[in-house]
Every structure is written in structure tokens, then in C-alpha cells.
Amino acid sequence: MTERLKQFKEIGKKIVAVCRNYKGLTAAQGIPNPKTPSLFAKPTTAYITEGQSIRIPEGCNLLYHEVELGVVIKQKCSNVAVSDVDEYIGGFVLALDMTAKDFHNEAKANSRPWFLSKGFDTSCPVSDFIEKEKVPNYRDVRLWLKVDGAMKQDDSTADMIFSVPEVISYISKYITLEEGDVVLTGTPDGQGPVTDGQIMEAGLADIVSMKFSVTK
Numbered sequence: 001m002t003e004r005l006k007q008f009k010e011i012g013k014k015i016v017a018v019c020r021n022y023k024g025l026t027a028a029q030g031i032p033n034p035k036t037p038s039l040f041a042k043p044t045t046a047y048i049t050e051g052q053s054i055r056i057p058e059g060c061n062l063l064y065h066e067v068e069l070g071v072v073i074k075q076k077c078s079n080v081a082v083s084d085v086d087e088y089i090g091g092f093v094l095a096l097d098m099t100a101k102d103f104h105n106e107a108k109a110n111s112r113p114w115f116l117s118k119g120f121d122t123s124c125p126v127s128d129f130i131e132k133e134k135v136p137n138y139r140d141v142r143l144w145l146k147v148d149g150a151m152k153q154d155d156s157t158a159d160m161i162f163s164v165p166e167v168i169s170y171i172s173k174y175i176t177l178e179e180g181d182v183v184l185t186g187t188p189d190g191q192g193p194v195t196d197g198q199i200m201e202a203g204l205a206d207i208v209s210m211k212f213s214v215t216k
């Protein structure tokens with residue numbers, strides 16, 4: 001099972017992401033906490049792994065980093081109770097939800113979909129698969145991200161508005177989750193711009209770290 005889940009990028013069919021899921025982020029933005037998880041999707045063609053670069057999409061002049069905990073789904077499930085979600089967690093992944101922020105702002109201002117701003121090629125850099133047992137405290141684990149050595153995001157998953165089980169249970173009421181799918185659980189405060197030539201390093205406590213460069 002674990003051996004197969006290591007291939008989540010090949011076997012998973014979708015990436016479902018939550019936004020505005022950290023209290024520190026909504027407080028910093030001066031917006032109310034959402035009453036239910038806000039969802040969007042990324043295509044699996046957005047994945048890249050270490051050694052590949054994040055490419056600024058054509059026409060984008062404001063690319064943002066967002067470090068996130070990703071959950072890899074173990075098996076097909078729908079309508080999962082919050083108390084049963086642990087059975088369906090196959091493992092974890094550290095991920096960046098790269099966002100073409102200018103595209104995103106324009107889409108919001110014009111009531112257009114966000115898909116391009118979140119789903120362009122290279123918009124989902126990920127670490128290797130992380131065994132579930134390595135993150136027993138996923139409800140309170142540190143996520144951090146540095147840009148050119150300067151710390152930009154540093155928070156705990158304990159600051160989430162909706163916990164990992166609440167997020168997965170909610171999604172599964174509406175969207176069947178399948179083996180290898182990844183759920184991105186939102187970014188803590190501190191997301192911000194990166195430009196051509198910059199290097200990001202991100203980590204999940206001392207469990208995993210990864211580096212990605214940004215290129216035109």
C-alpha cells in the first residue's frame with residue numbers, strides 16, 4: 001500500500017485545496033473566518049519535484065508562495081465521518097500552492113474562476129511522499145518557508161480553522177476522494193511574492209525539507 005502511495009503523482013486523479021484555513025491569515029487579512037472550508041482544485045499536471053523549477057506563467061507579474069501540508073488519500077472514500085478520517089489518510093506531502101496573484105486578483109474582481117491562477121504548470125511543487133507514521137502529530141506540526149534564506153512563513157497546523165479530519169470529511173460529502181489524491185490544507189500567514197532567480201526552502205518540522213528555484 002505505502003509503496004503504491006509513493007506514486008501519488010501518477011495514481012492520484014486530483015488535488016483538492018482549501019483556502020483561508022489559518023486563523024493567523026484571516027486575522028492578518030482582516031476577513032472573517034469562513035463558516036465552511038472554501039475549496040478549489042489544481043490539476044495533477046501542476047506537480048513538480050525537487051530538481052525542477054517553478055516557472056512564472058506567461059503574463060504573470062506577481063507570483064506568490066504558499067507552503068502547505070498535503071494529505072495523500074489512502075483509498076476511495078465519500079461521506080467520511082470526521083471520526084473516521086484517519087483510516088483514509090495514507091500519508092503526507094509538503095507542498096507549495098504557487099499562485100499567480102495578479103491573475104487571481106483579476107479573476108476575483110471580475111467574478112471569473114481562479115483556475116489559471118492556481119493551476120498553471122509547476123504550480124504545485126511537492127516533497128517526496130511522507131509516511132503517515134512520521135507525522136503522528138499532524139494536528140500540531142510546524143510548517144515553514146524561507147525565500148533566499150529569509151523566513152517568510154512559520155506556523156503550526158494547530159492554527160488551522162478546520163482541522164485535517166474536518167476538511168477531508170467536508171470534501172468527501174461532495175467529491176469522492178480516490179487513492180493518491182492530495183488534499184492541500186491551506187497556507188499560514190506570510191505568503192508573499194517570489195521572482196525570477198529566487199530560491200525557496202520549505203520544511204515540515206524536521207521531518208522533511210525541500211528547495212525550489214523560480215525561473216521565467
Ligand SMILES: CC(=O)CC(=O)C(=O)O
Binds near residue numbers: 019
Ligand atoms: C486565495 C488564496 O490564495 C488562499 C489559499 O490558497 C490559501 O491557502 O489560503
Ligand SMILES: [Mg+2]
Binds near residue numbers: 017019097
Ligand atoms: Mg493555498
